[in-house]
Amino acid sequence: MDESQRVSVPAVDDQAESRTEPIVLVEQAPDPDVRRRWRPPSFELNAVALMAATGITGVVGLAFWAVAARLPPAEVGRASAILTTATMLSQLSSSNVGVLFGRVLAAAGAKSRSLVLGGYGIAVALSLVLGAAFVLVIPNELLTGTVEKVAFPLIVALFSLFALQDWVLTGIRKSVWIPLEQLLFAIGKLGLLLLFSVWALQNGIVLSWVLPCLLAVLVVNAVLLGRTLPRRRAAEAGATEMPDRRGLTRIFLAEYATGAVMYVVPLTLPLLVVAVLGTEANAYYAVPWLISESLGLLIFNISSSYLVEAAHDSRRIAALMARTIRLIALVAVPGVAVVMIAAPWILSILGPAYAAEGSTVLRLMVLAIPFSTVSTLYVAICRIQLQMARVVVIEAMIAVLVIGFAFALVGPLGLAGVGLGYLIAEVVVAAATIVPLVRFLRANQFSLRRR
Template identity: 25%
Template structure:
């Protein structure tokens, strides 16, 4: 092996370690937050009235929906932009965080005043004071998500893991404190623990980043001109991100509207369990995008590895769910296992199609073909929802899952040629990030 070949081999191993470390951090974040989240809601259910828990969980769901939809595309845009910048990174991140936080806060505050309170959960949310609390929580949630995404290509997901761990632990501690002191405020005190935990996690991580990179305070002052020329690309990323997110949040709504609240509960349980089959492949494709944004010279090799690892992980997860899925659903209740098991298996099989979709999206992001990808994903995401709705009307809960699966398979068929060409090396990603047929 020549010196150049040895150096190239070392560089490839370094990039592969970054890729796998990023994916592991993303997957660990999901597992840890899910586990601590289970403890959080279990504690809430023990010490607060059921009505308060229901109101708070509705408010948290609304926050979790609004926050990613108000990132304005800056999160994924910064994944691609930051590695190539030689200066001004901290100023760009702080400026994007300010714009994102303001957008999220304004949308949340306006929605709290205009939307019927039952949709957002918190009692009295149509009053300005409560609406302001909701808006602050959504704003801090959005800024946290922005930092998680923006820094992914810089540190491989370590910051994301730490911030989410801090947020989850602080939130759990605050809930215990509020249960002893502010229990009379019910849902509002539960929700306040999320807001304050967001603030603490952002403050701690900001201090860590400033010290690690020795960033002068003056460079943290937002400068609007830093976003000049980025707004069009940010808008494209925003459309793509929204198209990817909508099916995840809309599927339970379709179940509720067409099948009723009881069947919707069974579906939500199956959908939540199936998400554990989806998250590892999604972590790998996200890490692929982050790694390709840093250096696309070995993108094809990494693409092959993540595609193989994702398919292997998904097949293994499907086999596990076939064996233990009914038992897992039984934790929710006997009726959940009886009504939702078949749907769970169908949804898990759909994870194989989502792998093809996620890799197609990662390729488009690295090559800068986000605009066309946004349109394609938007159309196929709409097809997923239409398929689910038609399936629900004709076949109930199982029909809903099958209708969604048919649409996912259709999407995979359309995504597959480009993915397969890239896997074979027929689409070469140049160092500039452009795709060369």
């Protein structure tokens, strides 16, 4: 029995557990007690690595926008809207593929490289189509020149690959490399921003983001596709069964529908702010969104690690959920409390105007995180059980409610209306999902106590 099983909460009674077939280890360490003392369980290790990567991105990202805030607010708001839109379009193109990697790479074995290449190809094609559609179809004032319009779909495709390579590392339990990748990327874009600011280079904010991203994609995928994935020869013991091509297609289509509705909100809200309040207001909105999204991503990181570990051993679904909730509570409770109290001081790093305009919307968005955690946990359960219709419905509810409330409140309340609409929507969805979540936990004899 591996370390993660030794600390997990049993999901079945003792008699059922005694009938479970023993796991045959390929390698047996000479002293399991010594290994237990220094090697964390893979679930916590991967989750902490993903959270560390998100923390690095958030902290250095805040420093990035603190430097950018020294530039004219209209320029910062425009660059922020371009980068946010490109990021959201890339996530819309690639997130569904990434979840697919997290679910099936454990069982892919020798097919891992071809599976990843196929996923990359789909994501890049979708990125180019969505990026071109944004340029040609959707009226906007963000892209003014021909070069910018041609480059935008390529930036979307680049961001897609950058996100997917982290999903590949997560799916093969190599998440420990993601924080280093994110740290080097964050330092690179911050250094280039300082350099380009001195040069007063046009589109310097966007270029300082894109160039390190390109280098990271080239280096990481050279290692993944050239060495790591070709060495995977067999499926891991205890992994869920590898779907056939038709099964993969069904999962992909379901995940794509889910991804499509998941990213409507972060794609739409900045455009709504720009349209109603202007690009300068978006500069004050972008940083609170970045901070609250970073804290929310910590919760999503834990949920993603749960998905991967359950795919590696589907017999531990309920036990892993207990560990997931403990880890989420450890992260979310102090995180929300600190940001709620220190919001003005955090934003004052960027200047007094950012603190004055952004503190309320930041507090409202962070206050929504405990409620969004309820739906996140239930969505994770539905994904494991392949109840994808429910996932799509939940994400669609969030998107419709957030956009609807934000649209109704942004006019009379300004940026605070966007935050309030986000909070109200998450409260409503949490109320709708907490009952089936509790039913699942009770049905699986859920307990937060360790053995």
